[in-house]
Amino acid sequence: MREQKIPATVITGFLGAGKTTLIRNLLTGANGKRIALIVNEFGDLGVDGEVLKGCGAENCTEDDIVELTNGCICCTVADDFIPTMEKLLERDQRPDHIVIETSGLALPQPLVAAFNWPDIKTRVTVDGVVTVVDSAAVAAGRFADDHEKLDAQRRADDALDHESPLEELFEDQLKAADLIILNKADLIDATGLESVRAHVGERARRRPAMVSARNGEVPSSVLLGLGVGTEDDIGNRKSHHEMEHEAGEDHDHDHDEFESFVVETGSVADPAAFAEALAAIITRHDILRLKGFVDVPGKAMRLLLQAVGVRIDRYFDRLWSPDEMRGTRLVVIGLHDIDQAAIAAEIEQAARQG
Secondary structure, eight states: TTSSSSEEEEEEETTTSSHHHHHHHHHHHHTOOOOOEEOOSSSOOOHHHHHHTOOOOSSOOGGEEEEOOOOOOOGOOIIIIHHHHHHHTSSSSSSEEEEEEETOOOOOOHHHHHSSSSHTTTTTEEEEEEEEEEEHHHHHHOOOOOOOHHHHHHHHTTOSSOOOHHEEEEEHHHTOOSSSEEGGGGSSSSSHHHHHHHHHHHHHOOOOEEEOOOOOOOOOHHHHHOOOOOGGTGGOOOOHHHHHHHHTTTOOOGGGGEEEEEEOOOHHHSSHHHHHHHHHHHHTTTTTEEEEEOOTOOOSSSEEEEHHHHTTEEEEEOOOTTTTTOOOEEEEEETTTOOHHHHHHHHHHHHHHO
């Protein structure tokens, strides 16, 4: 049995697409498979790993969940990912399947290519790359291209890039996919979903299978067992960065365009008012993603808060541990020129007033 390659599924997708919810559902419906999970986040606060540790799945204990919170995994393959994989593979009780949740800002290509490293390739194969899409965001035009308008702008300004970093990243995640999950499909109508399907299909290029979902509810039988061996084909799925590098163009890595920081503040008496204030802050500063934990006085459980744009979800996810310092900690992700000091001050003021 130790000679058999362990299948690994890479789950990628843009910020707030629903990757963690998808994995949480996967863990609770994996039909007894022992799953090891590697969670990578952009920022120092490991929100997604904490959420998954609280799911209570017997097939994926806290010891089976490895968090990498020191940057994007695609930039730290040699330093972080390879040693983590080697430790998993040396365990006495090896996992039946490995699931890797990338940062929402990750390029899947370098990560998948790392499975061709000699010490990994003989023992693990990439079962498939699953890309999760926020259908409601795409339907709202967050990644839509108006080519006629762009062409007119380019004629007026030769220095204008034809794609923004966000659009490039979105397309790169789609190009790497073996399966695309059109998540949050319940938030749009049937016509809107078909429009999203067409828009995503144009950018995926290789025409992978697409499955629509709500709340990340996709059976494990759909997500696992694809049997693609994606590491052998990743050279045909090059990212914008790789193609421009090969062409000899000067091109900064997309992650240079993003920043994240953590805001720590006190308890919040009125979570609803706090969420409303956060929505205004998100709009004012064009924050891409905000997530973390909130301390509500008089409540034994911590409040999990997740925001994508002005859509804010919040629920009590678990009891505060006796040895845990209660408090409100939120990770903020935005473009590189966001005003960290102003945002932190406004969040702290909102917490005091909430």
